[in-house]
Amino acid sequence: MSVGIRYTQAEEQYIIRNKDGVPVGTKPHTHWTWWKVVLWALVALAGAVGWWMLAVVRGEYVNAIWFVVAAVCSYAIAYRFYALFIQRKIMKPDDTNATPAERVNNGQDFDLTDRRVLYGHHFAAIAGAGPLVGPVLAAQMGYLPGTIWIIVGVCLAGAVQDMLVLFFSMRRGGRSLGQMARDEIGPVGGTVAMIGVFVMLMIVLAVLALVCVNAMTGSPWSVFSIGCTILIALLMGCYLRFLRPGKVLEISIIGFALLILAIVAGSWVAQSPIADALSLSGTQLTVAVMVYGFLAAILPVWLLLTPRDYLSTFMKVGTIVILAVGIVVVQPLVRMASVSEFATNNAGPVFAGSLFPFLFITIACGALSGMHATVASGTTPKMIQKESQVRMIGYGGMLMESFVAIMALAAAVSLSTGTYFAMNTSQAGIIRLDTQAVADGVMVSTNANGELAVHLPGDSNIPAGASALTQAQVDQWNTEITAGAQSSASPEQKAIGNKAKSAAAAVAVTQLQVTDAQGNKPRVEWDQPVEGNLAATVQVWDQAALDQIAEDVGEQSIVSRTGGAPTLAVAMSNILHRIFGGKAMMGFWYHFAVMFEALFILSAVDAVTRVTRFQLSDAIGNWIPKFREPSWRPGAWLCTAIVVGSWGSLLLMGVTDPNGGIQTLFPLFGIANQLIAAIALMVCCVVVVRKGFVKWVWIPGIALAWDVSTTFTASWEKIFSDDPALGYWKQWSVANGKLAAGGVEGQALADLHATVRNTFIQGSLSIAFLVMSAWVLVTAIMRVIKTLRTHDTSTSEDPYQPSDYYAPSGFLATKLEKKIEAEYLEVGDPKLLIGHAEVKK
Amino acid sequence: MMLLTAIAEVEAKPKRSCCIRRAWRSCCWFLREASGQNAYAHYLARWELEHPGEEPLGEREFWRMRMGEHAAEGCC
Numbered sequence: 001m002s003v004g005i006r007y008t009q010a011e012e013q014y015i016i017r018n019k020d021g022v023p024v025g026t027k028p029h030t031h032w033t034w035w036k037v038v039l040w041a042l043v044a045l046a047g048a049v050g051w052w053m054l055a056v057v058r059g060e061y062v063n064a065i066w067f068v069v070a071a072v073c074s075y076a077i078a079y080r081f082y083a084l085f086i087q088r089k090i091m092k093p094d095d096t097n098a099t100p101a102e103r104v105n106n107g108q109d110f111d112l113t114d115r116r117v118l119y120g121h122h123f124a125a126i127a128g129a130g131p132l133v134g135p136v137l138a139a140q141m142g143y144l145p146g147t148i149w150i151i152v153g154v155c156l157a158g159a160v161q162d163m164l165v166l167f168f169s170m171r172r173g174g175r176s177l178g179q180m181a182r183d184e185i186g187p188v189g190g191t192v193a194m195i196g197v198f199v200m201l202m203i204v205l206a207v208l209a210l211v212c213v214n215a216m217t218g219s220p221w222s223v224f225s226i227g228c229t230i231l232i233a234l235l236m237g238c239y240l241r242f243l244r245p246g247k248v249l250e251i252s253i254i255g256f257a258l259l260i261l262a263i264v265a266g267s268w269v270a271q272s273p274i275a276d277a278l279s280l281s282g283t284q285l286t287v288a289v290m291v292y293g294f295l296a297a298i299l300p301v302w303l304l305l306t307p308r309d310y311l312s313t314f315m316k317v318g319t320i321v322i323l324a325v326g327i328v329v330v331q332p333l334v335r336m337a338s339v340s341e342f343a344t345n346n347a348g349p350v351f352a353g354s355l356f357p358f359l360f361i362t363i364a365c366g367a368l369s370g371m372h373a374t375v376a377s378g379t380t381p382k383m384i385q386k387e388s389q390v391r392m393i394g395y396g397g398m399l400m401e402s403f404v405a406i407m408a409l410a411a412a413v414s415l416s417t418g419t420y421f422a423m424n425t426s427q428a429g430i431i432r433l434d435t436q437a438v439a440d441g442v443m444v445s446t447n448a449n450g451e452l453a454v455h456l457p458g459d460s461n462i463p464a465g466a467s468a469l470t471q472a473q474v475d476q477w478n479t480e481i482t483a484g485a486q487s488s489a490s491p492e493q494k495a496i497g498n499k500a501k502s503a504a505a506a507v508a509v510t511q512l513q514v515t516d517a518q519g520n521k522p523r524v525e526w527d528q529p530v531e532g533n534l535a536a537t538v539q540v541w542d543q544a545a546l547d548q549i550a551e552d553v554g555e556q557s558i559v560s561r562t563g564g565a566p567t568l569a570v571a572m573s574n575i576l577h578r579i580f581g582g583k584a585m586m587g588f589w590y591h592f593a594v595m596f597e598a599l600f601i602l603s604a605v606d607a608v609t610r611v612t613r614f615q616l617s618d619a620i621g622n623w624i625p626k627f628r629e630p631s632w633r634p635g636a637w638l639c640t641a642i643v644v645g646s647w648g649s650l651l652l653m654g655v656t657d658p659n660g661g662i663q664t665l666f667p668l669f670g671i672a673n674q675l676i677a678a679i680a681l682m683v684c685c686v687v688v689v690r691k692g693f694v695k696w697v698w699i700p701g702i703a704l705a706w707d708v709s710t711t712f713t714a715s716w717e718k719i720f721s722d723d724p725a726l727g728y729w730k731q732w733s734v735a736n737g738k739l740a741a742g743g744v745e746g747q748a749l750a751d752l753h754a755t756v757r758n759t760f761i762q763g764s765l766s767i768a769f770l771v772m773s774a775w776v777l778v779t780a781i782m783r784v785i786k787t788l789r790t791h792d793t794s795t796s797e798d799p800y801q802p803s804d805y806y807a808p809s810g811f812l813a814t815k816l817e818k819k820i821e822a823e824y825l826e827v828g829d830p831k832l833l834i835g836h837a838e839v840k841k
Numbered sequence: 842m843m844l845l846t847a848i849a850e851v852e853a854k855p856k857r858s859c860c861i862r863r864a865w866r867s868c869c870w871f872l873r874e875a876s877g878q879n880a881y882a883h884y885l886a887r888w889e890l891e892h893p894g895e896e897p898l899g900e901r902e903f904w905r906m907r908m909g910e911h912a913a914e915g916c917c
Contacts, residue, residue: 107887117874245904248876302908310876834886835879837870 005823011816016096022827023820024803025095025386040080047073054338055144061333061517062143067410068327071151075399078155083395086160089696090688091167093387098803100173100382102832110174112832113383115392115807121383122397124313125375126162128600129565130365130673131405133211136412136564137666138362139420140350140514141343143336143413145359150409153360153367154402157703161677163394164684164700165373170381170390171797177377177680181776183796184686189779193679196772197374200672201612202643203765204371205605206650207669209293210661211563212601213285213651215594218485218494218556220278221266223285225591226598228262229311230292236307252310256318259311263591267554279494279556281487282655289605290648296606297613297640305606312603315596323407326575332414334517341514349425349433349512350562351666352725353717357710361670366405368707370676372398388809396811411571412564417516418524422505422546423567425512426660427481427560430501433508434474442469442507452503452543454510456521469507477504482747498557502546505559528552529583554587562662569593609647613639653758658751664728667718668762674711675773681707682780689784692793708777715770719763728763732756805832880907 007015016025050070053062087093104110113121138146169175175183178197182190216222236255240248269275280288296304342348343355351362365371376394384393412420425433443455445466455462477500483489484497509522516522526545527537529552540548550558553573558566573589581588614630616639621628627635654661681704688697721727724734735755738744744752787793806824808817825838873879881903888897898906 107883114874117871120871120875240904240908245901245908246878246881248878249872252876306908831887831890834890835874835883837867837874 005819005826007816007819011819014816015820018096018802018804020804022804023806023824025388025806026809026816026820040077043073043076047077054147058338061335062338063331064327064334064410064414065331067147067406068324070147071403071406074151074155075403078159079391079395079399082155083159083163083391086163086699087388087391090164090691090693090699091387091390093167093390094800095386095388095809096803097387098801098805099170099384099387100798101384102803102805103173103798103801104382105831107834109379110382112385112805112807112835114835114837115385115389115809116811118380118383118385118389119393119397119811122375122380122393123400124316125379126369126372126397127316127401127404128365128604129208129211129597130369130371131401132408132568132597132600133564134363134365134670135405135409136567137350137424137662138359139336139409139412140340140348140424141355141359142338142340143334143409144338145343145355146363146409147406149359149363150367150402150405153363154398157677157681157706158366158368158372158402159395159398160700160703161368161680161684162372162376162398163390164687165680166376166381166384166394167387167390168684168687169377170384170387173798174378174382177373177683180377180687180796181679181683184683184690185776185780185783189776189783192772192779193776196769196776197676197679198612198615199765199768199772200370200676201608202646203650203665203668203672205608205647206654207662207665208601209286209289209605209647209651210654210665211565212598212605213282213289213655214561214563214662215565215569215598216280216285217282217561218279219594220275221270221554221587221591222594222598223278223280224269225259225262225266225595226602228265229259229308229595229599229602230304232258232262233304233308233311236310237303240307241302248310251307252314255307255311256314259315259595263588263595266591267587270554276491281485283652284487286648286652286655289602289651290644292602293605293609293648294640294644296602297609297644298637301610305610308599308606309603312596312599315599319593319596320404320407322576323404323411323572326572326579327407327410330575330578332411332575334410334413335416336413336420337417337515337517337519345513346723346725347513349421349429349663351663352723353667353714357713357717358667358670360706360710361667361674361714363405364670364673364677366402366408368674368677368703369401370673370678370680373676373680385805385807386803386809389807392810408568411575412567414575415567415571416523416525417514418506418509418522419526419545419549419570420567421509421512421514421522422502422524422559423561423570424564425505425508425560426562426663427485427501428659429663430504430508430560431474431478433511434469434477434504435471437507437511438469438471438474440511442510443467444469444473444507447544449544451547452506454507454523454542456510474504476500494556498550498559499543499547501557501559502550503543506542506546526552529577529586531583534578534582552583552586553590555590560660562660564662565594565597568597605647609640609643613643616643650761653761656754657758658754664758664762667714668765671711671714671718671766671769674707675769678704678707678711678773679776682776686780686783686787689787690793690795694788708773711773712770715766718766719770728759728766732759732763735759804829 014027014029015023016027018024046069050066050073053066054070101110101112105112135146135150165177168180172180178190178194181193216226232255236251239251269278345354346352351358380393384390441457443462443466445453445455445463447453455466480500481497484494506524509524512522514522524542524545526540526549528540528548530536530538546559549570550556553570558570569590572593573586576589577583577586617627617635626632654665657664681700684700685697685704688700717726718728722730724731735752739752739756806820806828808821813821825833881900884903885897
C-alpha cells in the first residue's frame with residue numbers, strides 16, 4: 001500500500017476501502033468524551049440564556065446580541081443532533097457509492113468540487129434578497145414571532161427540505177425537482193406541479209422587482225448607483241472576453257472598487273442638476289426594469305449575467321460579514337415590542353392578516369423556501385464529492401441563510417417603532433389614519449422650522465400654540481403628495497410633496513393601534529448623530545425626525561418606502577456609521593445597503609427570466625418544433641417577451657396599486673414561494689415512503705403539514721375572508737359596489753377601477769395556486785397510499801456504482817481524514833484528483 | 842493590486858513555510874477555486890490525462906467557449 005502513511009490499528013478499522021483497497025470513506029466513529037459533553041452543555045446553556053433574554057426578560061430594551069447568541073447555539077445543536085439523526089434514519093449516505101460528479105466527471109457541470117468551495121457556491125445560489133426582506137416586513141408583529149419562526153423553522157423545515165432534496169436529487173443523477181415530481185408522483189401531478197411552479201415564479205419575480213422599484217422611486221442617488229452596476233457588469237464582461245480572459249478575481253476586485261465609487265459618486269449626482277432627471281416615478285422605473293430584464297435575458301451571458309453574478313456574490317459575502325460585525329460590535333437595542341398588537345388582528349399596515357398563518361408566508365427565505373429546491377436539485381448535486389457531505393452543504397448552507405435573516409430582523413427592530421411604521425405604511429394608509437386622527441382630536445403645533453409636532457389628546461404638556469388637526473389640512477397634504485408624485489412634477493412640487501409626506505406620516509403613526517417595547521404608542525423618533533462625536537446624539541421627534549432621517553441618509557423622503565429594503569438600509573446605516581465613518585458615512589451605508597439588495601434582486605430577475613424563457617420555448621416546442629431551436633432568434637425573443645410581460649404586468653399592477661403594492665401583493669408572493677416548498681416536501685415524503693422508511697416520514701412530514709396548513713389557510717383567507725383588508729374578493733365586491741353606487745370621479749374613480757382590476761387578478765391567482773397545490777397534494781397522497789398498499793418500493797434512484805474516490809465529510813477534516821486524504825493523493829485516480837488543493841501542477 | 846501580485850506570487854512559488862503563509866495560501870486557493878479562475882488549469886490537467894500528446898485549446902479560446910454556456914442561477 002502507500003508509502004509514508006501509517007494508521008494505528010484502531011484507525012485502520014474505521015476506514016472503508018473498495019475492492020481495490022482504495023480508501024473511499026470512513027465508518028462513523030464518534031466517541032463522547034467528557035470535554036465534548038461539557039462543550040455541548042455549554043452551547044445549550046448559552047442558547048437557553050439567549051432565548052431567555054429574547055423571550056422572557058422584560059423591562060429594559062433587549063440587546064440585539066442575544067439574537068446572534070440564540071441563533072448560533074440553536075443552529076449548532078440542530079446541525080449536530082437533528083441533521084445527523086435525519087442522516088442516519090433517512091438518507092443513510094453510502095460513501096462506497098459514487099456520486100454523479102464522480103460517475104460522469106466531465107469537468108463541466110458534473111465536476112467534483114471541494115466541499116468548502118461547493119458550500120460557498122450553494123450558499124451564494126440560495127441566498128438573495130429574500131432573507132433580507134421578509135423578516136423586515138414581519139417585524140410589524142413584533143420581533144419574537146419572527147425570531148422563533150426563523151430559527152425553529154429552519155431547523156425543522158427549511159434546512160431539512162434543502163438537505164433531503166439535495167440528497168434525493170444526488171441519488172438520481174442531479175435531476176430537477178419537476179422531473180423528480182413526475183417520476184415519483186406521476187405524470188399528471190408532476191405536470192401540474194411544473195405549471196404551478198412557472199406561474200408562482202412570475203409572482204415571485206414581480207414582487208422582488210417591486211421591492212427594488214420602491215427602493216429606487218424618487219431617489220436619484222439609488223437610480224444612479226444601481227444603473228452604474230449594469231455598466232460595471234458590461235465592462236467586466238468585455239474585460240473577461242477581450243482583455244484578460246479568465247482573470248476572474250482581479251476583475252471582481254476592480255468591479256467591487258468601481259461599485260464603491262458608484263455609491264460615492266451617487267451623492268455628488270444627487271446634489272447636481274441632473275438629480276432631477278434621475279428622480280423617477282414608479283411607472284418609469286417599472287418600464288426600465290422590464291427593458292433591462294428583456295435585454296439581460298437575450299444578450300449573451302458573458303456580457304451581463306456572468307459578470308454581474310461575480311459582483312453580487314462579492315457583495316453578498318461582504319455585506320453579511322459587515323452586518324454581523326455591526327450587530328456584534330454596536331449591539332443595538334431592540335425598540336420594537338416582542339409581540340405587537342398586529343400579531344392578533346388584521347389591522348397591520350405593512351400587510352393584513354394575523355400571525356397564523358401570515359407570519360409563516362411573509363418570512364419564507366430564512367425559515368423555509370421552496371425556491372431553494374430548484375438549486376438543491378439540478379446544480380449542486382452534480383458537483384458533490386461524497387454522499388456524506390450532503391448534511392454540511394444542504395443543511396449547513398440553509399443555516400447560514402437563516403442567520404442572514406436573523407441579522408436583518410435584529411437590524412430592523414432596532415429602529416424606533418414610529419419610524420418603522422412611517423416607512424412601511426402605504427400612502428393611502430397614511431391618509432386614512434390621518435382622517436382618523438382628525439376625528440380623534442389630535443393636536444398639532446409647528447416649530448421654528450415649520451415642522452409639525454403631534455400632541456395626543458391625553459398629553460400633559462401641550463404647547464399654547466397647538467391647534468386641532470383639521471380635515472382641510474389632511475386634504476391639503478393629500479393634494480400636495482399626489483402632485484409631488486407625478487412624473488411631471490417640478491423640483492419645488494416634489495419638495496413640498498415630501499414635506500407633506502413626513503407631516504402626514506408623523507400624525508398617522510400615532511393612530512396605529514400598537515405599542516412599542518416600553519408599552520408606549522408609536523411616535524417617530526430619531527437619534528440624530530452629531531458630526532464628529534460618535535457617542536453623542538440629539539433626539540428629534542415627529543416630522544422633524546422624518547425629515548432628519550431623509551437628510552442623514554441622503555434621500556428626498558423615507559416615508560412610505562414599502563418593501564423592506566429601505567427600512568433595512570436605514571437600520572444598517574444607523575448601526576454601521578457608528579463603527580465605520582461616523583455621520584458623514586450614513587448616506588454611503590444607506591445606499592450601499594439599497595444597492596446590494598437591488599443587485600440581488602436584479603440577479604434573480606434576469607436569471608429566472610432566462611431559465612423560464614427556455615422552459616417556455618421547450619413547452620411551445622411540443623406544438624411548434626421550431627421553438628426548440630435555441631438559435632432561432634424570433635422564437636427566443638417572443639418567449640422572453642412573454643415571460644417579461646407576465647411578471648412586468650404584475651409589477652406594474654403592484655406599482656400603481658392604490659393601496660400600495662407590497663401590502664396587497666406580498667402575501668401572494670409568500671403563498672407562491674411556500675407552495676413551491678410544499679411541492680418539494682411532498683416529493684420528499686413520497687420518496688421516503690417509497691424507500692420503505694414509513695416510520696420516518698414524519699421528518700419531512702411535520703414540515704409539510706405545517707407548510708400546507710399555513711399556506712392553505714392563508715390562501716383560503718385571501719379568497720374567502722369577509723374583511724376587505726384581507727380578502728381579495730371582498731375587496732373586489734366592495735369596490736364594485738362603490739362603482740355601482742356612482743358619485744365618484746377623478747383620481748378616486750381611477751383608483752376604484754384599479755382596485756377592481758387588481759383584486760380580480762390577485763383573487764384569481766390565489767384560487768389557481770390553491771387548486772394546483774391541492775391537486776399535487778392529492779396525487780402525492782394517492783401515491784403514498786398506493787405504495788403502502790402494494791409495498792412497491794421500486795426506486796428511481798440510479799443503480800449502485802462502486803466509488804473510487806475519497807474526500808472528507810465535514811468542514812474541517814479530522815486527523816484520520818487528513819491521513820486518508822494524503823493516502824488517496826498517492827493511490828487515487830488522477831482524473832478524479834483534478835482540481836484538488838494539494839495536487840501540484 | 843498588491844493583493845493580486847501576492848496571489849500571483851503564491852501561485853508561482855509554493856514552498857513549505859509557517860502557518861500564516863499556509864493559511865494565506867489556502868485562502869488564495871479557495872478564492873481562485875470559488876471564483877472559477879482555476880478552470881483553465883483544471884482543463885489543461887484533464888486534457889493531458891484524456892488526450893495525451895494532443896494540442897489543448899489556448900487560454901483565450903477556452904474562456905470564450907466556457908463563458909458562452911454558463912447562465913447564473915438566482916434565488917430568493
